[in-house]
Amino acid sequence: GQQVMQIPQYQHVQEGEDFTTYCNSSTTLSNIQWYKQRPGGHPVFLIQLVKSGEVKKQKRLTFQFGEAKKNSSLHITATQTTDVGTYFCAGPGGYNKLIFGAGTRLAVHP
Amino acid sequence: DSGVTQTPKHLITATGQRVTLRCSPRSGDLSVYWYQQSLDQGLQFLIQYYNGEERAKGNILERFSAQQFPDLHSELNLSSLELGDSALYFCASSPRDRADSGNTIYFGEGSWLTVV
Numbered sequence: 454g455q456q457v458m459q460i461p462q463y464q465h466v467q468e469g470e471d472f473t474t475y476c477n478s479s480t481t482l483s484n485i486q487w488y489k490q491r492p493g494g495h496p497v498f499l500i501q502l503v504k505s506g507e508v509k510k511q512k513r514l515t516f517q518f519g520e521a522k523k524n525s526s527l528h529i530t531a532t533q534t535t536d537v538g539t540y541f542c543a544g545p546g547g548y549n550k551l552i553f554g555a556g557t558r559l560a561v562h563p
Numbered sequence: 564d565s566g567v568t569q570t571p572k573h574l575i576t577a578t579g580q581r582v583t584l585r586c587s588p589r590s591g592d593l594s595v596y597w598y599q600q601s602l603d604q605g606l607q608f609l610i611q612y613y614n615g616e617e618r619a620k621g622n623i624l625e626r627f628s629a630q631q632f633p634d635l636h637s638e639l640n641l642s643s644l645e646l647g648d649s650a651l652y653f654c655a656s657s658p659r660d661r662a663d664s665g666n667t668i669y670f671g672e673g674s675w676l677t678v679v
Contacts (some may be wrong), residue, residue: 493671494672495653545661553605555605
């Protein structure tokens with residue numbers, strides 16, 4: 454079935470360093486969504502990418518959708534302690550399912 | 564605040580028991596999703612309802628069942644509970660049926676279930 458693979462599983466960075474998480478799908482995706490879950494919290498929608506090669510920015514966060522619409526990345530520039538959490542990508546897994554990647558847990562050391 | 568309300572927030576129960584988790588979707592949303600998140604695990608899709616009808620099923624155990632009522636709230640019933648069922652159960656809602664462009668899903672704060 455549809456799978457969304459996400460790497461790395463964990464990432465530890467020093468505050469101020471950059472961070473990137475990657476998401477790969479076995480099939481072409483009509484869209485991909487990114488969510489952030491703070492420790493002890495619930496997933497919160499960040500952004501959705503729809504077009505091939507699309508790049509969207511939210512302050513220090515840059516989201517990219519691959520040309521083949523099978524991969525995506527989230528890059529955070531100059532991480533801050535407020536960036537701590539788990540970042541999930543999610544893509545349609547059939548008509549109705551939204552399938553989440555395993556997530557990348559980001560730890561930021563001050 | 565996502566607008567999705569889940570109750571109870573925390574629940575401790577014994578093995579073999581049955582519990583019901585409740586979810587009220589965002590105003591206007593017709594789709595309700597249930598996800599399970601075990602400790603240090605990702606989000607496992609359980610089931611989705613749209614306007615009262617079951618639309619998609621994931622890895623939901625036979626001991627678990629769900630339904631969506633005419634007022635669009637949903638309940639997830641977990642029976643014959645086992646220790647391994649301890650997890651955070653999220654409800655989410657979205658305006659439309661399909662997991663396609665623009666149909667963002669919004670999560671509730673979750674119900675922590677501990678089976679002892």
